[in-house]
Amino acid sequence: MARIGVFICHCGENIGGTVDCEKVARTVAGYDGVAYSIDYKYMCSDPGQSLIKQAIKEKELTGVVVAACSPRMHEPTFRRACSEAGLNPYLCEMANLREHCSWVHEKSDATTEKAIDLVRMLVEKVKKNHALQTIKVPVTKTALVIGGGIAGIQASLDIANAGHQVVLIDREPSIGGHMSQLSETFPTLDCSQCILTPRMVEVAQHPNITLYTYAELESIEGFIGNFKARIRKKAKSIDEKLCTGCGMCITKCPNKKIPGEFNEGLGTRTAIYVPFPQAVPNKPVIDRLNCTYYTKGKCRVCEKFCPTQAIRFDQEDEIIEIPVGAVVLATGFTVKDTGFFPEYGYGKYRDVITGLQFERLASASGPTFGEIRRPSDGKIPQKIVFVACAGSRDPAKGIPYCSKICCMYTAKHAMLYQHKVHDGESYVFYMDIRAAGKMYEEFVRRAIEEDGVNYIRGRVSRIYEKNGKLIVKGADTLLNAMPVEIEADMVVLATAGVANEGSEELAQKLHVSYDEYGFFSEAHPKLKPVETNTAGIFLTGACQAPKDIPETVSQASAAAAKVAGLFSKDELSREPLIAVVNRSAPPLYSTCVGCFMCATACPYQAIEHEEIRDRKGQLIKTVARVNPGLCQGCGTCVAFCRSKSIDMEGYSHEQMYAEVMALLND
Amino acid sequence: MALGFYPGCSLKGSSREYNESVLALARAFDIQLTEINDWNCCGATAAHNLNKDLSFALPARILALAEKQGLSEVLVPCAACYSRLATTLHELKKEDGLRTRISEVIGLELKASITLINVIQLIEKYVLPALDGRVVKPFNHKVACYYGCLLVRPHGILNFDREEEPQTMDAVMAKIGASPIDWAFKTECCGAGLSVSRTSTVSRLSGKIITDAVDRGAEAIIVACPMCHSNLDMRRKSINEFTGSPSSIPVLYITQALGMALGIERKELGIQRHFVKVEI
Amino acid sequence: MSTLLKEVITENTGIRIDQCYQCGKCSAGCPLSEEMDYPPSYLIRMLQTGNADLEEKVLRSFTIWVCLSCETCYSRCPMSIEIPKIMDFLRERSLVEHKSNRKAKKIIAFHRSFLKSIERTGRLYELGMLADYKLHTADLMQDMDLAPKMLAAGKLNIFPELIHDRANLSAVFSKTIKKKK
Numbered sequence A: 001m002a003r004i005g006v007f008i009c010h011c012g013e014n015i016g017g018t019v020d021c022e023k024v025a026r027t028v029a030g031y032d033g034v035a036y037s038i039d040y041k042y043m044c045s046d047p048g049q050s051l052i053k054q055a056i057k058e059k060e061l062t063g064v065v066v067a068a069c070s071p072r073m074h075e076p077t078f079r080r081a082c083s084e085a086g087l088n089p090y091l092c093e094m095a096n097l098r099e100h101c102s103w104v105h106e107k108s109d110a111t112t113e114k115a116i117d118l119v120r121m122l123v124e125k126v127k128k129n130h131a132l133q134t135i136k137v138p139v140t141k142t143a144l145v146i147g148g149g150i151a152g153i154q155a156s157l158d159i160a161n162a163g164h165q166v167v168l169i170d171r172e173p174s175i176g177g178h179m180s181q182l183s184e185t186f187p188t189l190d191c192s193q194c195i196l197t198p199r200m201v202e203v204a205q206h207p208n209i210t211l212y213t214y215a216e217l218e219s220i221e222g223f224i225g226n227f228k229a230r231i232r233k234k235a236k237s238i239d240e241k242l243c244t245g246c247g248m249c250i251t252k253c254p255n256k257k258i259p260g261e262f263n264e265g266l267g268t269r270t271a272i273y274v275p276f277p278q279a280v281p282n283k284p285v286i287d288r289l290n291c292t293y294y295t296k297g298k299c300r301v302c303e304k305f306c307p308t309q310a311i312r313f314d315q316e317d318e319i320i321e322i323p324v325g326a327v328v329l330a331t332g333f334t335v336k337d338t339g340f341f342p343e344y345g346y347g348k349y350r351d352v353i354t355g356l357q358f359e360r361l362a363s364a365s366g367p368t369f370g371e372i373r374r375p376s377d378g379k380i381p382q383k384i385v386f387v388a389c390a391g392s393r394d395p396a397k398g399i400p401y402c403s404k405i406c407c408m409y410t411a412k413h414a415m416l417y418q419h420k421v422h423d424g425e426s427y428v429f430y431m432d433i434r435a436a437g438k439m440y441e442e443f444v445r446r447a448i449e450e451d452g453v454n455y456i457r458g459r460v461s462r463i464y465e466k467n468g469k470l471i472v473k474g475a476d477t478l479l480n481a482m483p484v485e486i487e488a489d490m491v492v493l494a495t496a497g498v499a500n501e502g503s504e505e506l507a508q509k510l511h512v513s514y515d516e517y518g519f520f521s522e523a524h525p526k527l528k529p530v531e532t533n534t535a536g537i538f539l540t541g542a543c544q545a546p547k548d549i550p551e552t553v554s555q556a557s558a559a560a561a562k563v564a565g566l567f568s569k570d571e572l573s574r575e576p577l578i579a580v581v582n583r584s585a586p587p588l589y590s591t592c593v594g595c596f597m598c599a600t601a602c603p604y605q606a607i608e609h610e611e612i613r614d615r616k617g618q619l620i621k622t623v624a625r626v627n628p629g630l631c632q633g634c635g636t637c638v639a640f641c642r643s644k645s646i647d648m649e650g651y652s653h654e655q656m657y658a659e660v661m662a663l664l665n666d
Numbered sequence B: 001m002a003l004g005f006y007p008g009c010s011l012k013g014s015s016r017e018y019n020e021s022v023l024a025l026a027r028a029f030d031i032q033l034t035e036i037n038d039w040n041c042c043g044a045t046a047a048h049n050l051n052k053d054l055s056f057a058l059p060a061r062i063l064a065l066a067e068k069q070g071l072s073e074v075l076v077p078c079a080a081c082y083s084r085l086a087t088t089l090h091e092l093k094k095e096d097g098l099r100t101r102i103s104e105v106i107g108l109e110l111k112a113s114i115t116l117i118n119v120i121q122l123i124e125k126y127v128l129p130a131l132d133g134r135v136v137k138p139f140n141h142k143v144a145c146y147y148g149c150l151l152v153r154p155h156g157i158l159n160f161d162r163e164e165e166p167q168t169m170d171a172v173m174a175k176i177g178a179s180p181i182d183w184a185f186k187t188e189c190c191g192a193g194l195s196v197s198r199t200s201t202v203s204r205l206s207g208k209i210i211t212d213a214v215d216r217g218a219e220a221i222i223v224a225c226p227m228c229h230s231n232l233d234m235r236r237k238s239i240n241e242f243t244g245s246p247s248s249i250p251v252l253y254i255t256q257a258l259g260m261a262l263g264i265e266r267k268e269l270g271i272q273r274h275f276v277k278v279e280i
Numbered sequence C: 001m002s003t004l005l006k007e008v009i010t011e012n013t014g015i016r017i018d019q020c021y022q023c024g025k026c027s028a029g030c031p032l033s034e035e036m037d038y039p040p041s042y043l044i045r046m047l048q049t050g051n052a053d054l055e056e057k058v059l060r061s062f063t064i065w066v067c068l069s070c071e072t073c074y075s076r077c078p079m080s081i082e083i084p085k086i087m088d089f090l091r092e093r094s095l096v097e098h099k100s101n102r103k104a105k106k107i108i109a110f111h112r113s114f115l116k117s118i119e120r121t122g123r124l125y126e127l128g129m130l131a132d133y134k135l136h137t138a139d140l141m142q143d144m145d146l147a148p149k150m151l152a153a154g155k156l157n158i159f160p161e162l163i164h165d166r167a168n169l170s171a172v173f174s175k176t177i178k179k180k181k
Helices: A019-029 A048-060 A071-084 A097-104 A108-126 A150-161 A192-205 A248-252 A293-297 A301-305 A357-363 A406-418 A438-450 A503-510 A549-565 A595-601 A637-641 A651-666 B008-012 B017-029 B044-050 B052-068 B081-094 B094-104 B119-130 B167-177 B199-215 B226-234 B234-243 B254-261 C005-013 C025-029 C040-049 C050-058 C072-076 C084-094 C102-121 C127-135 C146-152 C165-174
Strands: A004-009 A034-040 A063-068 A092-096 A135-138 A142-146 A164-168 A207-214 A215-223 A228-233 A318-324 A326-329 A333-335 A352-354 A383-390 A427-431 A454-457 A463-466 A469-476 A482-488 A490-495 A495-498 A535-540 A573-574 A579-581 A607-613 A620-628 A646-648 B003-004 B032-035 B073-075 B113-116 B142-145 B220-222 B250-251
Touching: A004 A019, A004 A048, A019 A034, A019 A108, A019 A579, A034 A048, A048 A071, A048 B199, A048 C084, A063 A108, A063 C102, A071 A092, A092 A097, A092 A108, A097 A192, A097 A579, A142 A150, A150 A164, A150 A192, A150 A207, A150 A326, A150 A549, A164 A228, A192 A207, A215 A503, A228 A326, A293 B044, A301 C040, A326 A549, A352 A357, A357 A406, A357 A490, A383 A406, A383 A469, A383 A482, A406 A427, A406 A438, A406 A490, A406 A646, A427 A503, A438 B032, A454 B167, A454 C005, A469 A490, A482 C025, A490 B220, A535 A549, A579 A620, A595 A637, A595 C072, A637 A646, B008 B081, B008 B226, B017 B032, B017 B119, B017 B199, B017 B250, B017 B254, B044 B052, B044 B081, B044 C084, B052 B081, B052 B119, B052 C084, B052 C165, B081 B094, B081 B113, B081 B226, B094 C165, B113 B119, B119 B167, B119 B254, B167 B254, B199 B220, B199 B226, B199 B234, B220 B226, B220 B254, B226 B234, B226 B250, B226 C146, C005 C040, C005 C050, C005 C084, C025 C040, C025 C072, C040 C050, C040 C084, C050 C084, C072 C084, C102 C165
Parallel strands: A004 A034, A004 A063, A063 A092, A142 A164, A142 A326, A164 A207, A326 A535, A352 A490, A383 A427, A383 A490, A427 A454, B003 B032, B003 B073, B073 B113, B142 B220, B220 B250
Antiparallel strands: A135 A573, A215 A228, A228 A318, A333 A495, A463 A469, A469 A482, A579 A646, A607 A620
């Protein structure tokens, strides 16, 4: 015999102002199976919850309907209250009188009638509810960090130091990311590599961190606490255990003219190479796309000279499978190249470069050993123009957002230039100066007041080359938009920061949301900056949006804290609202005929084959079985099943039918 | 094949040689040009500067007459007329209300269903495919292809080539043996309609164009617009006085350059009408 | 019905003046910038303020008449603001309100003579147009050296070309530019 308790909430004026809650409580009290019906101002409050708990005990309730706001708001609240009073939480349901009734209608009799209908539907449903137990799954206390720039490095160290295992992968031959390419960082002008490389070494030596470089995520399946990641270790063509990093192969390689990625195309490298001297791991890889042996079948000089015979030309990619409990995305960003700008020459002027290329020129380990020189003829530019907002804040070019870091690094570049070329003239064409961080504004003022950088407010309309000089046509909007033309020796475009190549594919592999620009989406822009909408996958750094180093490091530590929080439990509880294939007594065993349409439909690969055998071990029939660990309760299989053999706990055919019939039987 | 033809006022008057060279080219490639009956002036710069409705009505009348004649594709060699007709077509297609009102003003029905092509598109579509083996005198010169303002802007309406550093004319010239140079003033304005009312501006702007072309070693400037031609050619004396470095670089219509390469008589192409002697 | 000029512009052209964030790219690339009293981005700023004195200056500016509608500004504007359309609107408005800049007298006279010629014959009659222009500007020496050369090269028609349906054209003019407001 059902003994349902109905609790109507006024939600202050939110429901009470439109629906006659008292009338609803009175009407429902007379329904078959309703043992208790009451209305109250704020059901979710302490006294409200006590009301429910008391009623459960005193009236020996077998089920509870709380008619209030959306279950998305307070279902966990009321289910917990029921649980505390000794009633299985899944015997508690909510009728949404707020979002589905009072908030979308005017106050009237019809609105109250609708509220009564909604409550009646849920009462009939609850009569068909079963008690369910939460599913416990173990947690694998290993984190997979994808991306080995400063974000990935910081997150890895924090998680490892919290006592958990980390697998860090990066698709480049070395970790370090863009930070390793910078010369000096704002606002302190610290040498970038000097502060980064100790961390890189720490990562390589940390007992809890396993580092795979030249590796990418091949695929991943599973769910929070229980992922199975497949990593593709691209063939480096060397045996890492034998290689000592002596560098002999690199000095002997005859193929020296390949444009180097680390130097942003301004310098060259060999086919067997280490991206930069401080690389971690400091072991080379062979670029098979350009190596003479792979393209033409000749050479093999490196093999001849290697003192430990570590070269392996026939090495193949290796796929390894790792169980992980959490994933941290730290894949970073990239910048638009100069070819993106039709009005600045479509990238054909060698002395028009990007900010990242300027970093390489300014870098002591760069192609010009730290001297600012024109890529075209190697001369030192006497007049240099920096163009801020090149591509950013430009809806016509498809990038309406601000790339955040350019105002600061442009000021830095101009200062570095003035420090290296004392009698040089530098100009910055800007729209606004965004220097909101700690010591940032002072940094920019230093560029203007101490280093004599000329700031002109206005955008550049066009750049073209004439007689070896670059003609820059801008305007000074603070002087009534007066046109300003400068004949420069070099132009640096602060190009827009954009999502890294391959970010869309990666997001799809992980089932993580991303925006129209390819940046991964955070779960909530204000309150959940390091989580994604996919449980167990966290984000950090510029792959979420362009940001500077201090913010990246903060976000990396935040993501690590979330991971550590997740790993602090040995078990995770999962909601038992999953699909179940029916079982019955022999000789039927199940109405399931084993067509496995459900398995085809399931997006989570949660349906398995179960063989039903007799005592002699002979196969009677193969039916479907839902893996409670993988099922996400989406219900697609239920819709597909032609024999109605599979059903949803908490939303069964019986329960849904009861609701509909309750509505129709007025 | 039959193509509609809108010569416009310049081709019938001060840019007669452009008309002659277009017709000569059409003859050489069996392109039938059907002039729109009783066509009127498109209004050029004057109309859109003084009155919006007039600036749509004049081109609309031309389009309506072409439709009435059963023409589906119309060649418009003058870049300014092409721009006005294309803009009108675009705006009238976009807004039903505007189309009805302008139809009423011109007293003619307008479906806005015509396809307009400019002279470069004519060459790409009907001349280049049949060019093989017909070039008797390769145009072995370094040329600066000058597109002017209205052939490639605004891209959203014209959908032709690209707004910065366009390449279509260069590609055509390369096909007849020329060496098109990479230069900085391909789409910088020559001074347009201020030729009479403010000649100093034309001298300044056209002067920049000629200076850059000459500095980079061009032997001829190739154009596809009668206004650009008249500014760069007829106004040469004022330009030379303004720049102080007189130049005698000839200005040729692309149709003339093609004609020359095909061995057509210079007189047929109207080259003798130019103010700056064409000595190449 | 708004009286702010920037809102009238929006009503008539659909363009939102407030979208301009004053980057100055239009002024930087405008070939006529140095000849204008107010380069294009500055003109837009004047409209943005909604200040009546500045609106007056905009309508009385030389900028709107020396603008060549070369479309360079529009092709590079990051906010895709159709400045040429705004210029056309301001030109028409400044004439209707009799506020056109005195320095633009010759430019406006040229446009008027051009249209007069078309109204009469349907197609431009260059000699007639020039004569009318000289009458209105007293610029008798303009192109006196050019005309004979053009005649000699066969580039100047002595007689006008008349279209048949001149009545239709006349009607077009009466319904548009000649309409009493």
